Amino acid sequence: MTTIRDAAQKLMQTAIGLAPERWLPGGTPDPLIGRHGAIGSSVPRIDGPRKVKGEARFAAEVPAGNMVYAALVYSTIARGRIATLDTDATQAVPGVVLVMTYRNAPRMAPPALFMSDPRAAGASSLPVMQDDTIHWNGEPIAVILAETQEQADHAATLVRVTYTKETASTSFDAATAQAHRPDSVLGEPAVIEIGNAEAALAEAAHQIDRTYHTPRHSHAAIEPHAATVWWEADGRLVVHDATQMLNGTRWTLAGIFGLKEEQIRILSPFVGGGFGGKTLWNHQILAIAASRLSGRPVRVSLSREGVFRVSGGRTTTRQRVALGARADGTLSALIHTGIAAMTAYNNCPEQFSFPARHLYAADSFKLEQKVADLDMVANTFMRAPGESIGTFALESAIDELADSMGLDPIELRRRIEPVKDPTSGHAFSARHLLDAYARGAERFGWSARNPTPRARREGEWLIGMGVATATYPYYRMPGGAARITLTREGQARVAMASHEMGMGTATVQVQAAADRLGLPIAHVTFAYGDTALPPGTIAGGSSQTASIAAAVTAASEKLVPALLKLVGNDSPLAGLRAGDVEARDGGLGHRSLPERFESYASILSRANRDEISAEAEAPMPLEVQKYAMHSYGAQFCEVRVNAVTGETRISRFLGSFDAGRVLNPRTAASQFRGGIIMGLGLALTEETLFDARTGRIMNPSLADYHVPVHLDVPQIDVIWTDSPDPHAPLGAHGIGEIGITGVGAAVANAVYNATGRRIRDLPITLDKLL
Amino acid sequence: MLITINGQGMEVALDPRTSLLDLLREHLELHGTKKGCDQGACGACTVLADGERILSCLALAVQYEGRSISTVEGLADDGRLHPLQQAFIDHDGFQCGYCTPGQICSAIGMAAEIGRGVPSAVTADLAATTIPPTRDELRERMSGNLCRCGAHNGIIDAITEIYSAEAAE
Numbered sequence: 001m002t003t004i005r006d007a008a009q010k011l012m013q014t015a016i017g018l019a020p021e022r023w024l025p026g027g028t029p030d031p032l033i034g035r036h037g038a039i040g041s042s043v044p045r046i047d048g049p050r051k052v053k054g055e056a057r058f059a060a061e062v063p064a065g066n067m068v069y070a071a072l073v074y075s076t077i078a079r080g081r082i083a084t085l086d087t088d089a090t091q092a093v094p095g096v097v098l099v100m101t102y103r104n105a106p107r108m109a110p111p112a113l114f115m116s117d118p119r120a121a122g123a124s125s126l127p128v129m130q131d132d133t134i135h136w137n138g139e140p141i142a143v144i145l146a147e148t149q150e151q152a153d154h155a156a157t158l159v160r161v162t163y164t165k166e167t168a169s170t171s172f173d174a175a176t177a178q179a180h181r182p183d184s185v186l187g188e189p190a191v192i193e194i195g196n197a198e199a200a201l202a203e204a205a206h207q208i209d210r211t212y213h214t215p216r217h218s219h220a221a222i223e224p225h226a227a228t229v230w231w232e233a234d235g236r237l238v239v240h241d242a243t244q245m246l247n248g249t250r251w252t253l254a255g256i257f258g259l260k261e262e263q264i265r266i267l268s269p270f271v272g273g274g275f276g277g278k279t280l281w282n283h284q285i286l287a288i289a290a291s292r293l294s295g296r297p298v299r300v301s302l303s304r305e306g307v308f309r310v311s312g313g314r315t316t317t318r319q320r321v322a323l324g325a326r327a328d329g330t331l332s333a334l335i336h337t338g339i340a341a342m343t344a345y346n347n348c349p350e351q352f353s354f355p356a357r358h359l360y361a362a363d364s365f366k367l368e369q370k371v372a373d374l375d376m377v378a379n380t381f382m383r384a385p386g387e388s389i390g391t392f393a394l395e396s397a398i399d400e401l402a403d404s405m406g407l408d409p410i411e412l413r414r415r416i417e418p419v420k421d422p423t424s425g426h427a428f429s430a431r432h433l434l435d436a437y438a439r440g441a442e443r444f445g446w447s448a449r450n451p452t453p454r455a456r457r458e459g460e461w462l463i464g465m466g467v468a469t470a471t472y473p474y475y476r477m478p479g480g481a482a483r484i485t486l487t488r489e490g491q492a493r494v495a496m497a498s499h500e501m502g503m504g505t506a507t508v509q510v511q512a513a514a515d516r517l518g519l520p521i522a523h524v525t526f527a528y529g530d531t532a533l534p535p536g537t538i539a540g541g542s543s544q545t546a547s548i549a550a551a552v553t554a555a556s557e558k559l560v561p562a563l564l565k566l567v568g569n570d571s572p573l574a575g576l577r578a579g580d581v582e583a584r585d586g587g588l589g590h591r592s593l594p595e596r597f598e599s600y601a602s603i604l605s606r607a608n609r610d611e612i613s614a615e616a617e618a619p620m621p622l623e624v625q626k627y628a629m630h631s632y633g634a635q636f637c638e639v640r641v642n643a644v645t646g647e648t649r650i651s652r653f654l655g656s657f658d659a660g661r662v663l664n665p666r667t668a669a670s671q672f673r674g675g676i677i678m679g680l681g682l683a684l685t686e687e688t689l690f691d692a693r694t695g696r697i698m699n700p701s702l703a704d705y706h707v708p709v710h711l712d713v714p715q716i717d718v719i720w721t722d723s724p725d726p727h728a729p730l731g732a733h734g735i736g737e738i739g740i741t742g743v744g745a746a747v748a749n750a751v752y753n754a755t756g757r758r759i760r761d762l763p764i765t766l767d768k769l770l
Numbered sequence: 771m772l773i774t775i776n777g778q779g780m781e782v783a784l785d786p787r788t789s790l791l792d793l794l795r796e797h798l799e800l801h802g803t804k805k806g807c808d809q810g811a812c813g814a815c816t817v818l819a820d821g822e823r824i825l826s827c828l829a830l831a832v833q834y835e836g837r838s839i840s841t842v843e844g845l846a847d848d849g850r851l852h853p854l855q856q857a858f859i860d861h862d863g864f865q866c867g868y869c870t871p872g873q874i875c876s877a878i879g880m881a882a883e884i885g886r887g888v889p890s891a892v893t894a895d896l897a898a899t900t901i902p903p904t905r906d907e908l909r910e911r912m913s914g915n916l917c918r919c920g921a922h923n924g925i926i927d928a929i930t931e932i933y934s935a936e937a938a939e
Binding site: 044045047048049050051052053054055056057058060061063148149150151154219220221222223224270271272273274275301303304501502503504666667669670671673674675676677678701702703707708709710711712713715716 | 785787788792795796799800801802803804805806807808809810811812814841842843845846851855856858859860862864865866867868869870871874892905906908909910912913914915916917918919920921922923924925926
């Protein structure tokens with residue numbers, strides 16, 4: 001863990017050492033902010049036709065000659081050793097090509113753990129199938145390759161194994177006794193104390209001190225994890241993966257298999273849902289190893305159960321939130337502490353204390369995260385890790401305080417709105433949370449809410465309204481580069497190894513590049529999803545939009561001077577420098593003299609060039625060092641709770657967001673709604689059931705892990721302030737995760753308003769309301 | 771055995787354990803039909819068998835000898851999108867696109883069920899001969915098709931546009 005902190009600090013020190021750039025104090029905001037063009041218009045998804053026709057090819061659908069299918073066998077104990085392993089019957093099944101176990105698996109270095117190096121992508125640092133040790137219930141112990149999936153699946157059932165069990169840590173309750181502070185929480189300190197919060201709480205006129213529980217969650221992307229892999233004759237490796245970490249996967253696989261990065265190509269043009277779960281797990285590594293042993297291309301497509309066994313989800317937490325308030329509602333103490341279950345081999349401590357670091361003003365703070373080590377599949381990042389469930393606890397507690405003081409919960413939040421970041425002291429780059437509340441309250445009809453719980457009833461149904469704050473940080477990842485190629489026909493090809501899992505990346509980046517280059521969108525293409533392209537950054541932390549935009553900006557700033565070098569003395573642009581011109585109308589023109597303009601086509605044609613290309617790396621994300629940069633929202637919920645059965649139905653929902661400039665209202669609305677809907681699952685139905693005795697996940701199927709279905713989802717209203725952040729590329733924030741935050745509390749607060757019952761233990765199932 | 775896929779008769783020889791889904795995806799290179807769970811819980815593999823929606827992962831291919839199967843690849847007419855496919859684009863009824871073929875095939879089968887007067891769990895009058903395709907009817911009847919990106923509103927909007935208009939005619 002120390003290495004993670006060191007790496008993070010080193011990264012930041014390197015960053016600070018660089019010259020200031022555009023997004024910093026004194027720099028000029030992105031000139032595209034405020035300009036109306038393709039950005040801001042509701043362009044339909046560029047990949048839409050292929051997706052509705054079933055032509056989008058996912059990782060398990062890539063053809064490979066002479067390919068074999070993989071099936072995995074999973075351990076049934078949480079910790080111990082394999083005592084006996086009999087694969088004779090498996091080997092004998094017609095069509096079986098290879099049975100791989102720890103006995104014959106090639107030697108592989110352990111995966112480099114995500115964040116142990118800026119390029120690392122391993123979800124866990126455990127070695128993969130290197131000896132007889134079992135580390136979690138569900139760990140792969142054998143890989144079967146066969147000519148057909150049916151043969152492989154059948155053969156896998158014939159593996160006979162016995163174990164020598166060792167005592168495993170599988171009870172979160174028991175493990176919390178040995179909970180410890182991680183060295184860091186994503187590079188941030190695990191504890192922040194300002195003043196003496198416990199003392200201030202004890203003396204406060206109004207006090208709330210509550211404990212909240214959140215369960216494990218599963219990403220449950222509809223596309224199961226899959227990869228089609230093969231080795232080329234010259235030793236190069238090709239991996240068609242479903243991933244949100246292309247370059248990280250390549251670097252990490254290079255380390256595992258002792259290859260150079262250039263020897264590996266990862267392709268992932270379509271990903272059937274990621275949400276944090278589509279990263280580097282055992283299955284790709286095992287498929288690659290089995291392919292090497294067998295000399296055949298391998299397709300591994302995890303069964304739905306396999307997805308639950310091999311890839312982790314959001315972990316379980318126990319959180320305490322305590323608030324001390326004066327009579328006017330201002331806070332003298334804000335305490336948010338807790339414990340998350342984790343393994344000793346990963347580093348995802350579920351940053352639930354992050355919202356409390358940035359949301360509200362208080363005289364004193366105590367914010368602390370601990371982890372309890374369990375023997376389980378490595379937990380990982382899932383849509384708004386930390387913020388999704390941290391806001392459940394914090395925003396439930398704020399509602400409890402408002403209720404106990406007889407204050408409207410929105411009014412309470414007005415009274416504790418900070419003027420600067422409450423823990424870092426940084427200025428807010430852009431914060432319009434109260435504006436989002438005001439707009440949302442008006443549209444939702446908040447004034448009609450009866451503050452007295454259980455006061456509104458229609459027949460069997462109790463009706464209530466609740467509200468909560470949404471918040472998620474702005475991140476921009478370093479290390480990405482974009483290439484722009486302009487052709488003589490006036491077309492631009494932008495390329496970067498980025499990811500499209502449905503967020504709208506390809507569409508929005510075409511819009512952004514079109515405006516950046518002064519071209520119509522029909523003249524711009526965006527190539528992504530392939531490590532043969534300039535390196536991209538991860539699709540995580542809602543960071544891709546800004547990360548790509550910054551790289552494309554850098555490439556365009558290199559392209560313009562290169563174009564000006566091409567213009568001859570006859571050009572209207574002759575003698576102009578990059579600072580004098582802007583991209584417009586399919587070419588370059590003087591910023592204030594309209595007649596001094598030449599189209600790209602003309603410039604290239606006059607220079608007798610077919611095309612010109614420029615590639616550049618995005619500058620370091622220094623803006624986050626200088627400003628508190630976050631997105632916000634106000635989540636409004638109306639529920640109907642059946643007084644007889646305890647069934648909760650969501651009747652209305654509105655998300656009012658403050659998330660920078662919205663680049664494409666159509667795809668943005670879908671991102672906001674998608675987050676909210678996953679939040680409704682978090683609130684009401686979703687729980688990965690973990691057997692505390694055996695460490696076995698008990699509901700590894702979509703029949704038993706309950707995601708919201710059509711009838712659970714009402715019409716969801718979303719609005720936004722559309723206020724650009726002057727310190728972000730395009731003025732935009734990523735919006736993939738903000739939508740899920742605050743939803744759990746908005747629902748719980750509405751359930752309280754409807755029933756008078758405060759549920760502090762997710763999900764809010766009907767048994768808890770009876 | 772002989773089976774008709776998207777109007778084209780074909781002769782296939784199969785391991786009898788092969789599901790209709792795997793026949794399409796692994797033997798006929800028709801990857802438009804998706805595998806989400808392989809156990810009938812997600813709806814991603816929905817296809818039409820003689821016009822009726824079925825889960826192809828729970829169907830053994832050999833059971834469908836002589837039957838006519840329609841998949842998402844067969845919906846566009848000479849390159850022109852089926853109106854429902856276009857409506858999915860217009861209403862942003864998908865994000866990642868993985869559940870989309872199943873949603874579209876399911877919606878087509880569902881509309882036929884409403885047309886035949888088959889009631890659902892939310893139909894108020896079980897004796898009614900015509901069932902109005904209300905949002906609640908559509909949401910109930912589409913609940914076997916999971917979407918994890920959260921495109922539910924757009925999906926129901928798209929289906930409403932096509933089939934509520936049809937019902938009104």
